[in-house]
Amino acid sequence: MTNSTIDRILDAAEVEFAAHGFVETSLRTITTKAKVNLAAVNYHFGSKKGLIQAVTDRFLRPLTQHLHNQLSAYEKQPVQEPSKQQELQVLFTILAHSCQHVAQKNHHSLAVFARLINMAYSQSQGHLRKHLTHQYGASFLYFMKLLRQYMPAMTNEQFFWRFHYLLGTLVFALSSSEALLAICEREYDESRRIDQIMSDLVLVLASAAQAPMIGDQPS
Amino acid sequence: MTNSTIDRILDAAEVEFAAHGFVETSLRTITTKAKVNLAAVNYHFGSKKGLIQAVTDRFLRPLTQHLHNQLSAYEKQPVQEPSKQQELQVLFTILAHSCQHVAQKNHHSLAVFARLINMAYSQSQGHLRKHLTHQYGASFLYFMKLLRQYMPAMTNEQFFWRFHYLLGTLVFALSSSEALLAICEREYDESRRIDQIMSDLVLVLASAAQAPMIGDQPS
DNA sequence: TATTGTTTTAAACATACGTTTAAAACTACC
DNA sequence: GGTAGTTTTAAACGTATGTTTAAAACAATA
Structure with missing residues (x-):
């Protein structure tokens, strides 16, 4: 296994990045937990920045691909037109399932994902935002296009803001899910599963x- | 003016913390922008941690106090019972106004606030979460209590999750507002004001x- | 003015970090 | 078995950080 070192680094880095963020985790803690020499990161990934990119690429590629496939299958299927609420739920469920799909193989990837999004929308990090949209934006734009159909009364600008409110809900839920699950279990001694949370989240988003x-007057 | 140095440090720190976060900004950049000696931070605030606490205290105290006052005034006023949607809008508007109130005097405080919340819900930062709820939690618990009235059909656990979804929407909107405003202005060459965004956000939250x-079957 | 207490300053300190280096260990192939 | 290419290793390097120090500057009081 020639890439055993690489994988061990990626796995350890993902856990640490998810827990403490990119800047707060040092290469030394990563290499220690991965039981690998310190210099291995620079040898295999060039730099810390390269490692971060590799970690994020590892789940962003499958995530966007899965999302794209599901959306295109959804688009091809005959429109059933049951209700706007249900149709929106289907759309958000597709997004949720794509997230869960990569989370299955890669346990902490969603927390890293959330950190990445947060960082990208952190003004003064326009370069990261540009890189992400250029590299992986297609699938998300696809999602936005389909979502847009069910919000026809809005202007593009209004839709822009609405979309980012929804994005915020999702990102916070993903990044805080671990802490929230822990609190919930302690406070209500009832343990929820990620998929329960996701399906509830879908209703809220819709x-x-x-x-x-x-x-507008509320109906 | 004996606290001129202190205020200059707090102002500069707030701007930098809002833009780049707590760990990413060094005391040297803060003291340089504040035109103050490096050692001044440790002299006046003890440590960097003390400075962070001072920066957050400066807006958290007025924020929670304002929120508490508004909520207690709301509670005392006769119930008008127009509709659940409108009543929820009133409640969220109170929260939004409290945020805007501190943002007026303290321009970047909301971005710092959002970073703080994000950090607090970052698992492995239970101490920060505990500190915040112990120090400033009362007003927010008050808000949750009033909010709970309009969501009676839920269990406590369900309400817990719902509340944090809403919190996520708010936090992301606050922390990303600067970047989103810039993107929006560039893409749609139409500039929105914070208060427009806030009042739209209130509708979404409600x-x-x-x-x-x-x-449940959607009505 | 002399004295006391407070604030500011420049310099140094200790530590942690990402990165580089060069030798060693390992692997594959002739 | 020897050689070329790849990977691993230990050590060092340079830099940036938060903090401390001790002297200097300042302010207030008697």
Whole structure:
């Protein structure tokens, strides 16, 4: 196994990045946990930045690919038109399943994903935002296009903001899920599963997407 | 003016913390921008941790106090019972106004606030979470109590999750508002104001709060 | 003015980090 | 079995960070 070292580094880095972020985790803690020499990171990945890119690539590629496949299957299927709420739920469920799909093989990838998004929208990190949209943006734009169909009354600008509100809900849920699960278990001694949370989240997202605009009278 | 140095440090620290986070900003950049000697931070605040605490205290105290006052005024006023949606909007508007109130005097405080919340829910930072809830939790618990009234059909556990979904929406909107405003202005050459965004956000939050539960049929 | 207490300053300190180096160990192939 | 290419290793390097120190500057009081 020639890539045993590489994989051990990636696995350890993912865990640490998910728990403490990119800058807060040092190469020394990563290489120690991976039982690998310190210099191995620079040898195999060139730099710490290269390692971060490799870690994120490892799940972003399958995630976007899975999402793209599911969306294109959804688009091809005959429109059933049951209700806007249900149709939105289907769409968000596809997104949730794509997330769960990569999370299955790669346990802490969603927390890293959330950190990445947070960072990308951190003003003064426009380069990261540009890189992500250029490299992986296609699938998400695809998702936005389909979502847009169910929010036709909005202007592009209004939709832009709405979409990012929803993104915020998802990102926070993903990045905080570990802590929230722990709190929930302690406070209500009832343990929820990720998929329960996801399916509840889908309902919230679908409803939030349909919220009235300013000036509209709520029905 | 004996606290001129202290204020200059706090102002500079707030800007840098908002833009780059707590760990990514060094005391040297803060003291340089504040035109103050490096050692001044340790002299006046003891340590970097002390400075962070001072920066966050400066807006958390007025924020929670304002929120508490508004909520208690709301509770005392006769119940008008127009609709659940409108009542929820009032409640979230109070929260939004409290945020805007501190943001007026302290321009980057909300971005710092968002970073703080994100950090607090970052598992392995239970101490920060505990500190925040112990020091400033009362007002937010008050808010949750009032919010709970309009979501009676949920169990405590369900409400817990719903609340944190909403918190996520708010936190992401606050922390990313600067970047989103810049993107929006560039893409749609239309500039939105914070208060427009806030009032739209209130509608989204109110709708998300009323999303059906799993198993419920959407009306 | 002399004295006391507070604040500011420049310099140094200790530590942690990412990275580089050059030798060693290992692997594969002739 | 020897050789070329690859990987691993221990050590060092340079830099940046938070903190401390001790002297200097300042302020207030008697």
